[in-house]
């Protein structure tokens with residue numbers, strides 16, 4: 001799976017309240033509606049700036065805070081194709097795998113806002129086309145790659161009815 | 167059950183996390199292994215259950231694995247402030263009655279208070295909850311951790327979940343907490359020290375004489391905030407106090423799990439809290455912690471006492487002892503949200519609610535109260551709030567132009583009396 005798009009840059013400790021505020025998430029299960037508010041407490045114009053296929057690029061501990069799955073779902077529904085960060089908070093990490101949002105752990109200091117990136121998830125390589133450098137990534141464990149490649153945990157359960165990692 | 171991926175073992179002893187995940191998966195698992203393990207209890211709240219119910223349907227399931235091991239709690243927006251929320255609550259009630267699972271409706275309390283209080287969780291258990299503060303029950307020696315709605319749905323259907331066995335960060339806490347300094351101050355101090363991602367992907371184990379000296383209620387406050395240092399779970403050993411407490415709450419048999427003396431830890435840090443001051447986390451991160459002396463005098467407009475961190479009877483007693491016979495400062499609001507119906511009843515019996523109401527507090531429905539910004543006390547622009555909750559992120563209480571300080575019930579009570587952040591020891595003789 002190869003992804004191409006532009007970088008939108010954020011700092012460390014972007015928490016789930018910033019990704020999608022509690023004041024929106026309790027109101028609805030309409031993820032397209034929630035997507036309009038994604039990251040708005042950090043950047044009010046974020047949703048309008050994003051083009052389909054773009055990336056969120058952040059520092060350490062992205063997705064810390066609550067277990068709200070609305071966070072990855074709002075990102076997916078804003079047409080962001082992957083999140084790149086130096087590290088991710090654990091529950092958010094699981095939620096992304098389960099909902100089918102690709103995550104890339106790498107040195108994001110090598111990416112600036114607006115850089116064009118090409119990501120090969122299977123090979124685990126991020127290519128910064130603007131700067132013409134390859135950035136190595138931490139590969140995903142096999143279990144997670146399997147769930148992700150099946151399109152998320154819902155698809156996995158639809159297929160097997162339970163966990164199946166044989 | 168087999169190990170999904172296996173790291174080279176050290177052949178040495180095991181941590182509490184490794185032992186519980188080994189027991190529940192039926193394999194000899196060590197840190198960084200990935201296992202599929204059996205769940206003892208599964209919980210969802212009203213912010214996460216509706217999506218889980220949707221995922222349950224999308225997964226084409228019809229029945230939960232065991233209704234006696236599942237609860238849903240309506241606590242986050244409770245009672246419902248909006249029609250949209252009411253519809254989601256309705257879905258939860260429908261699902262619960264169709265499946266025969268436990269449903270705790272409005273006024274019953276915060277999920278993390280209810281799970282141990284109602285005896286659903288005992289020592290040695292493996293528990294998931296679709297709420298990040300599910301780590302709370304580590305205080306009674308349960309491996310309990312927060313997950314999202316799709317994981318919750320998978321748990322509802324299969325009674326299982328995959329886990330990466332975490333490495334463990336051991337906190338040895340020596341000394342004795344001075345008067346006026348509580349377990350909330352202790353955990354804020356530890357978070358400030360190791361930072362918000364200091365224990366990411368890890369289990370925390372809290373041990374030592376200062377932990378042993380705490381009541382079970384005070385221990386819950388510490389494990390509750392393990393997630394604020396990034397940890398997956400905040401484990402403690404079970405001692406006589408734990409056994410007695412768990413036996414009182416639950417009829418279920420249980421087997422506490424202890425760490426081996428030669429267990430392998432990723433990190434160990436040792437502290438002495440004998441000279442610890444009350445601590446305050448400043449806006450907008452939980453690890454932005456100072457001793458109260460550095461923030462004394464900062465004006466506040468609202469105080470909150472409650473939440474899954476500090477809404478238990480012991481917390482209400484501490485706050486009431488400071489508020490008794492005194493009045494909340496004019497221009498300041500105090501909101502009190504008992505953690506559960508049982509806590510509220512006990513507070514009524516002890517006269518604590520009378521003290522709160524007389525002092526000028528607004529007492530609200532047991533539940534999350536204003537913690538997560540859906541209702542019950544959203545601050546206005548530029549206001550400062552001092553709260554006993556566990557998060558002070560920008561926008562957390564429903565307004566991203568407000569400022570949230572986190573502290574112990576004693577510090578919040580003292581601060582609403584003076585109208586600015588105050589060292590509670592001024593009111594404790």
Ligand code: SF4
Nearest residue numbers: 276473474534537538
């Ligand atoms: S009281 Fe606050 S932190 Fe606790 S479960 Fe409710 S919203 Fe979450």
